[in-house]
Each structure stands twice: as C-alpha cells, then as structure tokens.
Amino acid sequence: MRHRRAGWMRLCAAALVVGCGRAAPPPSAAQLSALPWDSVVTRARGTTVTWLMWRGDPSINAYVDHWVAPRLLATYGITLHTVDAQGPGILNALVVEREARRIPGTADLLWINGETFANLRHEGLLYGPWAGRLPNAAYVDSASPIISRDFEQDPSGYESPWGRVQFALIYDTVRTPDPPRTVDALKQWILAHPGRFAYDRSFTGMTFLKTVMYALSGGVAPFQGGFRETAYDSGSARLFGWLDDVRPALWHSGNDYASDVAALHRMFANDEIDFSMSNNQNDVLTKVRQGILPATARPLLLRDGTIANAHYVGIAFNAPNPAGAMVVANFLLSPEAQFEKQKPAVWDDGTVLAVDRLPVLWRDRFDTLARDPRALPRDSLAKYARPEVAPRYQERLEADWERRVRQGHR
Amino acid sequence: MGNALSRGAVAFRVGLGAALLVSVAVPLLLLLVWSAGRAWFFPALVPSDFSGDAWALLGGSLGRAAATSTGIALVVGALSGALGFVVGRAIAQLRGWPRHVAAALAFLPIAAPSIALGTGAQYYFLRLGLGGSPLGVILAHTAPAAGLASLYFLGVFSVTDRRLEDEARTLGARPWQVLLRVTIPAFRRQIAEAIALGFLVSWSQVPLTLLVGGGLVRTLPLAVFSYIRAGQERYAAVGALLLIVPPMLVLGMAMVGTRRAAVIAA
Amino acid sequence: MTRSAAFGIAAAAIVASPVLLGVGYSVLASFGLAGVGATGFTTARVARVLGAAATWHALWWSASTALVATALAGIAAVLVGVVARRGRRIDRLTQLLSVLPLPIPHIVAAVVGVLLLAQSGLLARLAYAAGMIHTPAQMPVLVADRLGIGFTLTLAWKEFPFLALVTFSLLATRGVAMEEAARTLGADAWTALRRVTVPMLWRGLLPAMVVVFIVIAGSYEAATLLGPSNPLPLPTLTYDRYLDIDLTRRGDAYVLTMLGLALAAVGVTIHEWVRAWSERG
Numbered sequence: 041m042r043h044r045r046a047g048w049m050r051l052c053a054a055a056l057v058v059g060c061g062r063a064a065p066p067p068s069a070a071q072l073s074a075l076p077w078d079s080v081v082t083r084a085r086g087t088t089v090t091w092l093m094w095r096g097d098p099s100i101n102a103y104v105d106h107w108v109a110p111r112l113l114a115t116y117g118i119t120l121h122t123v124d125a126q127g128p129g130i131l132n133a134l135v136v137e138r139e140a141r142r143i144p145g146t147a148d149l150l151w152i153n154g155e156t157f158a159n160l161r162h163e164g165l166l167y168g169p170w171a172g173r174l175p176n177a178a179y180v181d182s183a184s185p186i187i188s189r190d191f192e193q194d195p196s197g198y199e200s201p202w203g204r205v206q207f208a209l210i211y212d213t214v215r216t217p218d219p220p221r222t223v224d225a226l227k228q229w230i231l232a233h234p235g236r237f238a239y240d241r242s243f244t245g246m247t248f249l250k251t252v253m254y255a256l257s258g259g260v261a262p263f264q265g266g267f268r269e270t271a272y273d274s275g276s277a278r279l280f281g282w283l284d285d286v287r288p289a290l291w292h293s294g295n296d297y298a299s300d301v302a303a304l305h306r307m308f309a310n311d312e313i314d315f316s317m318s319n320n321q322n323d324v325l326t327k328v329r330q331g332i333l334p335a336t337a338r339p340l341l342l343r344d345g346t347i348a349n350a351h352y353v354g355i356a357f358n359a360p361n362p363a364g365a366m367v368v369a370n371f372l373l374s375p376e377a378q379f380e381k382q383k384p385a386v387w388d389d390g391t392v393l394a395v396d397r398l399p400v401l402w403r404d405r406f407d408t409l410a411r412d413p414r415a416l417p418r419d420s421l422a423k424y425a426r427p428e429v430a431p432r433y434q435e436r437l438e439a440d441w442e443r444r445v446r447q448g449h450r
Numbered sequence: 451m452g453n454a455l456s457r458g459a460v461a462f463r464v465g466l467g468a469a470l471l472v473s474v475a476v477p478l479l480l481l482l483v484w485s486a487g488r489a490w491f492f493p494a495l496v497p498s499d500f501s502g503d504a505w506a507l508l509g510g511s512l513g514r515a516a517a518t519s520t521g522i523a524l525v526v527g528a529l530s531g532a533l534g535f536v537v538g539r540a541i542a543q544l545r546g547w548p549r550h551v552a553a554a555l556a557f558l559p560i561a562a563p564s565i566a567l568g569t570g571a572q573y574y575f576l577r578l579g580l581g582g583s584p585l586g587v588i589l590a591h592t593a594p595a596a597g598l599a600s601l602y603f604l605g606v607f608s609v610t611d612r613r614l615e616d617e618a619r620t621l622g623a624r625p626w627q628v629l630l631r632v633t634i635p636a637f638r639r640q641i642a643e644a645i646a647l648g649f650l651v652s653w654s655q656v657p658l659t660l661l662v663g664g665g666l667v668r669t670l671p672l673a674v675f676s677y678i679r680a681g682q683e684r685y686a687a688v689g690a691l692l693l694i695v696p697p698m699l700v701l702g703m704a705m706v707g708t709r710r711a712a713v714i715a716a
Numbered sequence: 717m718t719r720s721a722a723f724g725i726a727a728a729a730i731v732a733s734p735v736l737l738g739v740g741y742s743v744l745a746s747f748g749l750a751g752v753g754a755t756g757f758t759t760a761r762v763a764r765v766l767g768a769a770a771t772w773h774a775l776w777w778s779a780s781t782a783l784v785a786t787a788l789a790g791i792a793a794v795l796v797g798v799v800a801r802r803g804r805r806i807d808r809l810t811q812l813l814s815v816l817p818l819p820i821p822h823i824v825a826a827v828v829g830v831l832l833l834a835q836s837g838l839l840a841r842l843a844y845a846a847g848m849i850h851t852p853a854q855m856p857v858l859v860a861d862r863l864g865i866g867f868t869l870t871l872a873w874k875e876f877p878f879l880a881l882v883t884f885s886l887l888a889t890r891g892v893a894m895e896e897a898a899r900t901l902g903a904d905a906w907t908a909l910r911r912v913t914v915p916m917l918w919r920g921l922l923p924a925m926v927v928v929f930i931v932i933a934g935s936y937e938a939a940t941l942l943g944p945s946n947p948l949p950l951p952t953l954t955y956d957r958y959l960d961i962d963l964t965r966r967g968d969a970y971v972l973t974m975l976g977l978a979l980a981a982v983g984v985t986i987h988e989w990v991r992a993w994s995e996r997g
Contacts (some may be wrong), residue, residue, distance in 0.1 A: 128959035128960065129959055131959075131961070131963075132958065132959050132966070135752045139750075139752065141752065155961045156961070159963060163752070235853055241945055292857065295946065296860050296944060297945040298945075298948075299860070299945065303860075306834070306836075307835075310836030311838050311852060312852040312853065431756075434961075435962045438961070439965075446945055446946050447769075447770050448948075
C-alpha cells in the first residue's frame with residue numbers, strides 16, 4: 041500500500057511540474073509598445089492565440105472558424121483557438137486566475153463590452169494600453185459616440201472595437217401586421233393582448249428595460265455623464281411603475297421570466313408570444329435563415345429610441361501571448377474582415393470603420409454591399425440609436441428588478 | 451399470479467412494456483427529428499424543412515468535443531476504478547464507527563452538488579496550474595467518480611471473503627503477485643463495471659467541466675448545454691444523440707450478452 | 717484506532733479531499749477571508765444571504781422537487797421489479813427496456829424535457845392535433861413552472877433506470893425464494909408478494925433512493941433549463957451569484973455553496989444510517 045501511495049504523490053508532483061513549469065512571463069504592454077509593429081508581427085508568427093468568446097451562434101462561429109482562422113494561419117502563421125465564454129464567465133475566470141496567481145494565464149483575447157469591460161478594467165484584469173497602436177485603428181470611426189465610448193467609458197486603449205449593433209424588437213408580420221412603434225403604444229398593445237408579451241431575465245431583457253426607462257424619462261440625457269443616484273431613482277421609479285401596470289398582462293401574468301433570449305425566441309417562434317427581442321437588429325434575419333424563427337419575422341425599432349452599442353476585444357492581464365492577440369485584433373479591424381462580417385449572409389454585424397476614410401476600393405465595396413430588403417434602413421437605425429450609459433445603471437437595475445419584480449409579491 | 455398469467459395480468463404486462471418502450475423510443479425519435487429539422491414550429495408535428503448542417507459538425511467541432519469527452523472519460527474511468535478498488539477494499543475491512551466515517555467520507559464527493567464542488571475547488575485547481583487543462587478536468591471528474599467507485603467496491607468486498615488471497619500468500623506469493631494473479635482476475639467483471647461507472651460520471655458532467663475547464667476544455671455535454679442555451683436545438687440534438695446512443699448500445703449489448711442485469715448496487 | 721482503521725479513513729479522506737478543500741475555501745470566502753472583494757472577517761454576508769427569503773425558497777424548491785421525483789422513480793422501480801421478478805423472456809425484455817436509458821446524462825434529459833413538455837413542445841402539438849387545445853397557452857405549464865412539474869417528471873424518468881437496476885440486482889441476489897417459501901406455507905400470492913418481496917425491495921432500495929434524492933437536488937443543468945425564475949433552484953441561484961456582474965455579490969455564491977454542501981452532508985448521514993439499517997435487514 042505504501043508503494044501505491046508514493047506513486048500517487050509522484051503523480052501529484054508531476055502534475056504540479058506540468059502546471060507550474062511554464063515558459064518565462066510574456067512581455068509587458070510597455071515592452072511590446074516599444075517594439076515596431078513589424079516586430080510584433082514577427083513575434084506572433086507560429087504562436088497560438090486563445091480567444092474567449094460567446095460560441096452560441098453557428099453563423100458567428102462559421103465566420104470565425106472558416107473565414108478568420110484560415111487567413112490568420114496563412115498570413116501570420118497564427119493558430120486561433122476559440123473558447124466558449126461570456127462576459128460574467130470571462131470576468132470570473134480572470135478574477136480567480138489572479139487570486140490563484142496564475143501568470144501566465146490561459147486566455148489571450150477576450151470578446152467583451154459594457155459592464156464586463158468596466159469590471160475588468162476596475163479590477164486591473166486587462167492588458168494595455170495597446171489598441172491605439174494597431175495599424176488598422178486609423179480607420180476606426182472614432183467620431184461615433186457609440187464606438188468611441190463603451191457604456192460611457194473611454195476604452196483608453198484597453199479594448200479595440202470589433203462591431204456595432206442596435207437593440208430591436210422582433211415581430212411577425214403575419215401575426216401582428218400593425219405593430220406598436222412607441223413605448224406607450226407597446227403598453228397599450230400588451231394590455232390589449234394579455235399573455236402575448238414577455239422579456240427575459242438576462243442581458244437582452246435588461247437592455248429592453250433600459251430602453252423603456254430612457255423613453256419614460258424623456259430620453260437618454262438624464263442618465264448621461266456618469267451614474268447619479270437621483271437620475272436612477274426617478275428613472276427606475278417610472279420604469280417599475282410601467283412594469284407594474286403591464287405585469288398582469290405579460291406572459292404567465294408576469295410571474296415567470298424566460299431565462300435568456302434563446303428561450304424568448306423559442307416562445308416567439310412557437311406562437312406562445314408575439315414579440316421577441318435582440319441586441320443585434322439583424323439577428324432576426326440570421327435566425328430566419330437558420331430556421332429558428334419563422335420566415336415572416338422582422339426587426340422593429342421603437343421610435344422613442346433604442347440602445348446601440350459596440351462590442352470590443354480586449355487582452356487578458358495575464359495573456360500568455362499578447363503579441364499574437366494584437367495581431368488578431370488588428371486583422372479583425374481590417375477592411376476585408378469587417379466587410380466579410382457585415383455581409384448579410386455571413387453575420388450582418390455592423391462595421392466600426394469610418395467607411396468614408398477607407399481606400400476607394402473598400403469604400404465602393406461597403407457602399408454597394410447588398411442590403412437585405414427585410415433589414416432596417418440605415419438612416420432610421422441612425423435616427424433612433426441611443427448610446428449606453430454608465431454600467432452602474434444596469435447593475436442597479438438588475439438587482440432591483442430581481443428584488444421587486446422577479447421575486448416580487450403576487 | 452401463479453405460473454399462468456391471468457388475462458388482466460397479461461394486459462397489464464403489455465401496457466407496462468409499451469410504456470417502457472415509449473419512454474425509451476420517444477426521446478430518441480424526438481432528438482433524431484430535431485437533429486435535422488428546420489423551421490419546425492408549433493403546431494407542426496413534423497418539420498417543414500430539413501437540414502444536415504448540424505450533422506456535418508461531426509467532422510468538426512462536435513466530433514472534436516466527442517473525442518475530448520471520450521478521452522477524458524476513459525482516463526477518469528481507469529483512475530477512479532483503481533482508486534475506488536483500493537479505497538473500497540480498505541473500508542470493507544473496517545468495523546464499527548470507522549467504517550461509517552470512512553464510507554461517509556467516500557460518499558461526500560458524489561453527494562456534494564457539482565456546482566458546489568466546482569466553486570469550492572476552482573481556486574485550488576488554478577493554484578496548481580490545472581485550471582483550463584484536460585488534466586485538471588480529469589482530476590476534477592475523478593473526485594465524484596472515485597467516490598462512486600469506492601462505494602461500489604465497498605459493496606463488492608463486503609460480501610466476498612479473502613480466503614483465496616490469504617491462501618496464495620501462505621503459499622509464498624508476494625503481495626503484488628497476489629494482486630495481479632489472484633485479486634484482479636477474480637474481480638475482473640466488477641473492475642470493468644467500476645470503470646464503466648467512472649466513465650459515465652465523467653461523460654455526463656457539466657458544472658465541474660465548466661468551472662475547472664473554464665470553457666477551454668470543450669466536452670460534448672458542454673457543447674449541448676451551450677447550444678441549447680443559444681436556441682440552437684438542431685445542434686444540441688446531434689450532440690445529445692452522440693451522448694446517449696453509443697453508451698446505450700454498449701449497455702444493451704452487455705445486458706443481452708450477460709443475460710442479466712449488471713450488479714452495481716452501491 | 718488500529719492501523720487498518722487509520723489507513724481506511726485516510727484512504728477515504730483522499731477521495732473526499734476535493735470536497736473538504738472546497739468546504740474550507742467556501743467557509744473562508746463566506747466570511748470575507750478569501751475571494752474577490754475579501755476585506756477581512758465579517759459575518760455580514762452570511763447573515764444577509766441566510767436572511768434572504770429567496771435563499772430558503774430556493775432550498776425548499778430543490779429539496780421538495782427532488783423528494784417527489786425520487787418517490788416517483790422509486791415507486792416505478794418497485795412496480796417494474798415486482799412485475800418482472802421472474803426470469804422469463806418477457807421479464808428480461810422488461811428489465812432491458814427499464815435499464816437502457818441509464819447512461820442518459822442530465823443535460824440530455826433536460827433537453828428532451830424542454831422539447832417534449834414546453835407549452836409548444838411535442839405533447840402540446842399532439843394535443844393540438846387531437847383537437848384538445850388551439851393555442852400553446854391552453855397547454856398546462858410544465859416547463860419553468862413554479863411547482864417544477866416538468867423538472868420533477870423529467871428527473872424521475874432520468875433516475876428510474878438506476879433504481880430499476882438496483883431493484884433487479886436485489887432480486888438477482890436475494891431472489892424470490894422467500895416469497896415462494898411463504899406461498900408453500902399457505903400464503904396467497906398477493907399476500908406473499910406484499911409481505912415478503914415488496915418490503916425486501918423497499919429496504920434494499922432506500923440507500924439508492926437517498927443517493928438519487930441528493931443527485932436531483934444538486935442537478936444544475938436540468939434545473940437551469942426546466943426550473944422556474946421564481947424561486948430559482950438552489951444550484952442555478954448559486955451559479956448565477958457566482959457569475960454576478962456585481963462583484964460584491966459574487967461572494968454570496970459561497971454561502972449558497974455551503975448550504976448545498978450542508979444539504980449533501982445531511983444526505984450522506986441519512987444514507988449511512990439507512991444503509992446500515994438496510995444491510996442488517
């Protein structure tokens with residue numbers, strides 16, 4: 041027996057060696073920024089970049105796996121390793137890695153925005169600054185407040201924009217030929233059609249609630265310029281009043297809330313409810329193509345304004361391969377990668393580049409990029425786009441919604 | 451009831467058999483149709499359209515996830531089988547309160563909700579540099595699997611005696627010779643069953659893989675969970691079929707082959 | 717304590733070590749001594765979480781659904797065991813069909829539960845085809861329902877094969893000889909079955925039922941897909957807190973983890989006690 045125990049201990053020791061005996065620490069942001077870009081590219085050659093990203097959409101996966109990855113390998117000799125993780129999971133992973141002093145860590149690139157960025161930045165879990173030095177950063181539409189500010193925060197070089205989307209409701213043109221187009225009209229519609237409207241208890245549902253809060257408060261202005269308790273108090277009081285009014289007419293009398301937007305889509309597609317929603321106005325068309333939503337499903341903008349935001353890529357504080365991550369981020373910003381991503385048949389994710397500053401060749405391509413006739417016209421998207429506000433609003437809203445609505449008395 | 455069944459008893463038997471058949475066949479058929487169904491909305495009983503795109507991932511990410519799961523589960527089965535053999539045997543020799551304490555300890559990792567096991571253990575795995583690595587996931591899965599195997603062998607060794615081994619030892623065999631030549635051959639079937647149990651514990655694990663693997667180790671159950679939460683039923687169904695059809699085939703063949711139910715009462 | 721006792725307990729402790737270490741870390745994190753945002757010893761977090769009604773609702777939901785699901789699976793297992801207790805060909809077929817779904821993981825059971833039991837699932841579509849309902853809203857709510865009916869049925873179905881397997885092995889090892897002896901002593905068939913075989917099965921099955929109860933109560937993926945939003949099942953609530961975007965609330969997960977582990981510890985104790993009782997019998 042003693043022999044076997046010694047063997048077990050040897051196995052543990054071996055595991056420790058394998059785990060801890062890793063390569064020298066990766067270069068710091070300052071060290072890398074001292075290098076010319078060409079040297080960064082050279083350092084990245086032959087490496088692997090691990091990218092934590094949401095992997096739930098086959099269209100996005102196909103773009104990343106079958107378009108981006110082979111080009112990275114062919115052009116830069118970089119092997120892309122994608123890992124399924126979402127905002128809170130990414131934050132959690134890095135928090136625990138730091139506590140366990142895991143340097144270098146496991147992840148290089150992170151797909152993030154909003155409160156995930158705010159928390160990562162606040163906790164010092166992001167590498168940087170680096171984004172400004174990417175050669176393709178010169179094309180970024182920095183004049184757009186949607187892109188240059190992430191939930192009102194200055195990315196300050198700690199994340200690089202990747203795409204932009206806008207919140208939209210989803211309805212069925214056959215079931216609801218004349219849908220409500222304002223928050224007030226939506227309330228009347230809900231009251232007139234008991235049990236046919238729902239929102240989820242995850243990120244998308246909370247964005248919907250923020251949209252309603254803006255509308256009831258005369259727009260986004262009262263909430264801008266950082267978190268203010270008074271603005272939140274009056275805005276959330278109006279929102280919860282509105283929710284109290286419509287609650288009995290919501291799906292399951294407002295007693296149950298779908299766990300995520302996928303569950304909402306499932307209910308909408310199967311005629312349990314008449315609306316779904318998405319943070320990406322083009323998501324509905326992708327889902328129609330995938331056969332998840334009915335062919336007559338369309339996006340719908342509320343004229344009180346809907347929230348537009350950008351999503352970004354950041355680099356983990358303990359990234360084993362920051363140079364490779366930068367090269368990938370730069371490639372994601374390239375006109376060809378942004379153009380491919382915006383094709384309706386690929387992903388239909390909005391570009392973050394200022395198209396008018398691109399070389400003529402690319403400008404023409406973007407301008408002639410076929411628009412899906414079912415998609416929302418660009419000018420109305422721009423007209424109704426409202427920026428995000430400080431992430432604290434969302435955190436407070438989530439906690440209060442949970443207490444007052446989800447667990448509320450009935 | 452007697453030897454000849456009454457008519458009522460026959461009807462009851464047939465009804466029960468039909469219910470069991472439905473409980474096995476309906477989920478399989480449902481998953482099979484979903485795995486290729488496109489645009490399948492209420493109240494349609496059959497999909498309006500079909501697509502093989504999810505099955506095509508057998509050659510891609512789902513195939514890789516299945517390979518990862520198989521490899522991890524095989525190692526977990528072997529590790530937990532070996533560990534359970536030693537621990538179960540040691541506990542079986544105890545009497546009185548130490549036996550109860552030891553059995554309770556061995557039961558803890560099965561009883562602890564995986565989510566609790568994962569949140570509590572994540573820190574240590576990262577501290578050891580095992581977070582996000584297949585080795586870490588293997589060790590994490592081995593915790594509940596070894597607990598189960600220990601209890602299984604405790605059951606086995608509680609009802610068997612060690613006379614044969616003692617005899618071999620008095621005839622001059624060394625301990626390792628007794629182990630290799632007598633004990634292991636005598637318990638071949640039980641060892642195989644314990645390995646199968648450990649395999650299944652690992653094969654179906656979600657929270658531990660999620661927390662210790664950090665998403666870097668993408669097993670089949672993780673892929674199914676991720677797809678169903680993203681509303682991609684077609685892909686989830688293919689993954690689900692991959693998860694259940696091979697083990698069910700193996701189990702069915704084993705049961706028909708031995709013409710008896712495997713004894714795994716813990 | 718003898719050497720073999722020490723070795724036996726030490727060996728078991730190695731198996732239990734991940735849990736013991738996890739408990740240690742969870743205790744530290746619960747009292748503000750470890751984890752993100754740890755600011756030194758405080759009982760405020762534990763008091764806050766244990767003082768919240770949502771915590772106890774979650775525990776109650778998870779424990780009560782697990783209890784009902786275990787009872788359903790146990791009754792079904794005894795029923796099938798009694799019916800198929802002789803070695804006839806049809807008995808072997810019944811046993812095969814009962815045990816075949818054993819390797820189905822929780823996640824797959826949950827996916828099947830959603831596709832089958834949702835208000836627009838296969839059952840609802842069959843009801844529509846039969847003219848019993850016209851819209852999904854007319855279908856009883858079985859998924860994400862407050863009572864957890866869909867969760868309970870799905871988990872009972874998922875755990876039935878395990879209990880059936882234990883039943884069959886009890887019959888294989890202890891057999892029906894006692895029952896036949898009772899019959900030769902003059903008991904009628906029904907009395908012999910009711911007085912001899914059924915109690916033997918219950919007694920033998922009870923430890924396995926305790927295991928099943930604990931497994932269902934701790935099931936994360938099925939509870940997340942099939943459970944309600946109010947109350948959240950305990951494992952779902954734990955994981956939600958663990959990944960809370962508000963880092964100050966993340967530590968709450970460790971208090972909930974302790975609660976889950978405490979439930980498991982109670983289960984372990986009951987299991988040990990029941991097993992000793994069952995083996996004596």
